[in-house]
Amino acid sequence: MKTKLSDFVRPLLLGALLLGNASIATSVSAEVRPLDRIVAIVDNDVIMQSQLDQRMQEVRQTIEKRGAQMPPTEEMEQQVLERLITENLQLQIGERSGIRISDEELNQAMGTIAQRNNMSLDQFRAALERDGLSLETAREQIRREMVISRVRQRRIAERVQVSNQEVKNFLASDLGKLQLSEEYRLANILIPVSESADSAAIQAAERTAMETYQQLQNGADFGQLAVSRSASENALEGGDMGWRKAAQLPPPFDSQVREMSVGEVTQPVRTPPGFILLKVLDKRGGETQVRDEVHVRHILIKPSQIRSEEESRRLIERLRDRILAGESFADLAKNFSEDPGSALNGGDLNWVDPNSLVPEFRDVMTNIPSGQLSEPFKTPYGWHILEVLGRRATDASEEFREQQALNALRNRKYEEELQAWLRQIRDEAYIEIKI
Missing domain, CATH: 3.10.50.40 (Chitinase A; domain 3)
Structure with a gap:
């Protein structure tokens, strides 16, 4: 099955309504067509017949993909031209406002689209070519959509307050x-x-x-x-x-x-x-919105300029041995843990949503039985040991309702x-x- 460019770009822009295979004015107008002509003057810019033809072709492909009946050509042409006019006006506003999309941002956007579709950039390029689109054309389309999104963000979204x-x-x-x-x-x-x-x-x-x-x-x-x-x-x-x-x-x-x-x-x-x-x-x-929560405590030891990675690992191992020998987890956390948010509470993180934690910590916490002390493990923050004190399913409907509202x-x-x-x-x- 052919892969439409709109299938790639639609997940990229939040809050912006992407226009199935949006017009590519720069790339299309750059093609020399003997019969090309101006179909609309839009303030300080123009829309060419080649742009209208390109978008018409894309809309037909979208309708065919849905399996819907094709509307009359004249009605569809008026609709498509009106869409091109609206886009053109927003792009002109972006130009006057100094909105620019850097190559770095564009490359990152292209990479994100490819990644979300489980493709490498080479695979993404090949998929576009199968659909008759070059990588340069795709980049221009995404650039235009990003400009329109930022214009709307500045003119509309920033004014909306709740x-x-x-x-x-x-x-x-x-x-x-x-x-x-x-x-x-x-x-x-x-x-x-x-x-x-x-x-x-x-x-x-x-x-x-x-x-x-x-x-x-x-x-x-x-x-x-x-x-x-x-x-x-x-x-x-x-x-x-x-x-x-x-x-x-x-x-x-x-x-x-x-x-x-x-x-x-x-x-x-x-x-x-x-x-x-x-x-x-x-x-x-x-x-009902139910959220799993875990009551957990931990001790964190951070490598530093005066304590190497290996020395940090050995220290957390000694602390674990002392807890297993009967010393208080809470007392050792107060004296040794370098997590300022929990050390004074004996290492207690209280009830936490696992999804709010870094993957390395979450994986250990998820897989260890309650009441059992973990082996030392490393996260981007340093070396840890942890103990799960309890698990529960919490009704998070109220928070969910507030966010939904x-x-x-x-x-x-x-x-x-x-x-x-x-x-x-x-x-x-x-x-x-x-x-």
Whole structure:
């Protein structure tokens, strides 16, 4: 099966919605094409026919991979061109803001993508070539996505703040309690309405939205209609929004989705960006969050300029022998341990989450029976001995709920800010479409 570049880059950028095989303006426009021409002027830049053709080809491949029906070419071309315009505007903002991606950062990103797909860079390059993409093209795509992500981070994410009181209020609300029970994988279709639209334009958009709803009720493919009609950022992905909590959705969708079954679609709802239809693709979650914890104590001896690695090892071995001979673990920890956080407590780390510890310490702690003194072992911090005093499974649901509430509120604010900002930069830009 062919490996799409979008399959590699999608896990890389957190918080940014990657655009299946995003456009590669520099590489594509560098190719000499006799029939190449300008299809849109975007402020101080242009979009070429070759870029539009390249993205159209990538979108077709994505749709074919999903097994969905191909929308009409003209509708898809308008959708793809609008996406290219939005990307271009963000890249121009990044250029004016002085955002640069260094070769070191780009190399690290490429290495991360290859590693996450269990590939070496050579294997990654070969996979790209099988898909008709060069390594240079892939680097340019990833560079552009990183620039867009940083532009959004500066313009949007840094402005989004959630207070502790907002989290408490949210958790105490009926909606907050509701959102903890289930998570929804959603898809959307947005029929846009301009802020300056008159009543005739609004009515036309509403008719289109209702026609779309009726087509869906009659069995039309949601993904195909999203590609051909939706103005949402995820339109070219079939409208797939990923997994969301109900609290991340604006009213009335936050309460509607909990009443819906998988596969159901909402009727069009008027929102500031336009008329929106939502489809529930899947549901999950609601389980109690249980965390394993271990009560452990240890003694740490660190090598130093006056004590070699070997001398440190011999000292920890002597301390272990003294404990086995009957001396107090706690007293020896107070007198010898060089972990300032636990020495005064007799080496006691209290109840800890194993996942918060370095692997070397965690492995010994996990495998040793309670009440048994470990053999000396080494971590990046030095030489240790440890004793497990107990194990328990703790209900971490409250901490989990607080984190989920924080994420939900932050994501909701981010999405609202992002959509408003994208509309703003589009409305303020000089756009001249040549086709």
